[in-house]
Amino acid sequence: MSTRDWPLWEVFVRARRGLSHVHAGSLHAPDAEMALRNARDLYTRRGEGVSIWVVQASDIVASTPDERDAFFDPAADKIYRHPTFYEVPEGVHHL
Amino acid sequence: MNTPLNTPLNTPLNTALNTALFGYTLALADDALVSAQRMGWWISRAPELEEDVALANIGLDQLGQARHLLTYAGELEGDGRSEDDLAYLRDDREFRNVQLVERPMTDFGVAMARLLVLATYQLHLYRALAVSDGAPLSGVAAKAVKEVTYHVDHASRWVLRLGDGTEQSHARMQAALDAEWPFVHELFTPCHPSLAGLVPDPAALRESVLADVRRVVTEATLVVPEVSPALGGGRRGLHTEHLGYLLAEMQHLHRSNPGAIW
Numbered sequence A: 001m002s003t004r005d006w007p008l009w010e011v012f013v014r015a016r017r018g019l020s021h022v023h024a025g026s027l028h029a030p031d032a033e034m035a036l037r038n039a040r041d042l043y044t045r046r047g048e049g050v051s052i053w054v055v056q057a058s059d060i061v062a063s064t065p066d067e068r069d070a071f072f073d074p075a076a077d078k079i080y081r082h083p084t085f086y087e088v089p090e091g092v093h094h095l
Numbered sequence B: 001m002n003t004p005l006n007t008p009l010n011t012p013l014n015t016a017l018n019t020a021l022f023g024y025t026l027a028l029a030d031d032a033l034v035s036a037q038r039m040g041w042w043i044s045r046a047p048e049l050e051e052d053v054a055l056a057n058i059g060l061d062q063l064g065q066a067r068h069l070l071t072y073a074g075e076l077e078g079d080g081r082s083e084d085d086l087a088y089l090r091d092d093r094e095f096r097n098v099q100l101v102e103r104p105m106t107d108f109g110v111a112m113a114r115l116l117v118l119a120t121y122q123l124h125l126y127r128a129l130a131v132s133d134g135a136p137l138s139g140v141a142a143k144a145v146k147e148v149t150y151h152v153d154h155a156s157r158w159v160l161r162l163g164d165g166t167e168q169s170h171a172r173m174q175a176a177l178d179a180e181w182p183f184v185h186e187l188f189t190p191c192h193p194s195l196a197g198l199v200p201d202p203a204a205l206r207e208s209v210l211a212d213v214r215r216v217v218t219e220a221t222l223v224v225p226e227v228s229p230a231l232g233g234g235r236r237g238l239h240t241e242h243l244g245y246l247l248a249e250m251q252h253l254h255r256s257n258p259g260a261i262w
Helices: A032-043 A065-075 B012-040 B049-077 B083-088 B108-131 B138-163 B167-183 B202-219 B241-256
Strands: A008-014 A022-028 A051-056
Touching (some): A022 A032, B012 B241, B049 B138, B083 B241, B108 B138
């Protein structure tokens, strides 16, 4: 029952219907079922959620800091991707 | 279900019934209160931080149930005793909890075996109380049903994992069951005859509770111990030596500083 044997899980909590699950934190648990229950006890103690996802941290594929330039910098100067070039006709409230 | 309690509880006509219902409520309250105190021992001692929080949550659920039940018991009694008076100013002979919950609980297997039995019993009892429309305690019970459902779930999952785990965890889980089993039977002590039809009789829950527990135990590749019941007597105020020490720890602050709040 040592920590060595308990993998790390990432916890995502949905605050209420209509919102998406948001990363809440992580925890240790021996398996998925216990991870879900530990998440309930650790991250929804004060009515924070109506739904929980847990995923083993090792199953998450994440971008690395090394890839940051190639991944994200090219988007920095593409201002035409932002909807700032449209003029909103006068009197239109719900475009 | 007949509800003679539609008449005011404190009328002389109902005094005998009140006394019986006071004892019944106190039994439920003290089971929850003493169990909560034992569960609190685990805070900072559980095998993992996550389990630490889980056990603390469960203990606090039980404490919440005890508070509601003690408050109600105080009203039934009509002597103006508050939940604090009942929790902190009674001696062990006045406690009505089963001996199951008062014994030390410093082994994780014992903690889970005991929680499985106690929470399953509470689930059946609270459920029956909750559906008895207009019966006393139905409000408290309805809230508690959701809490103890989770306690049963938590204990079941651990019993399954430890029983059907390694050789060592299996042996220790079985030893824990063996240690708790003589004390299981006291839970089904019949309630006072005058309460028949008003509240569920614990004696009538024996088969259904034990069937639920047996299902988990068997699935966990463990065996239901064949042992003679302990002498019991907790419902009559007869306790093991362990309750005195537990109460000394639980009550000393209030007794040394009456009415202390923080």
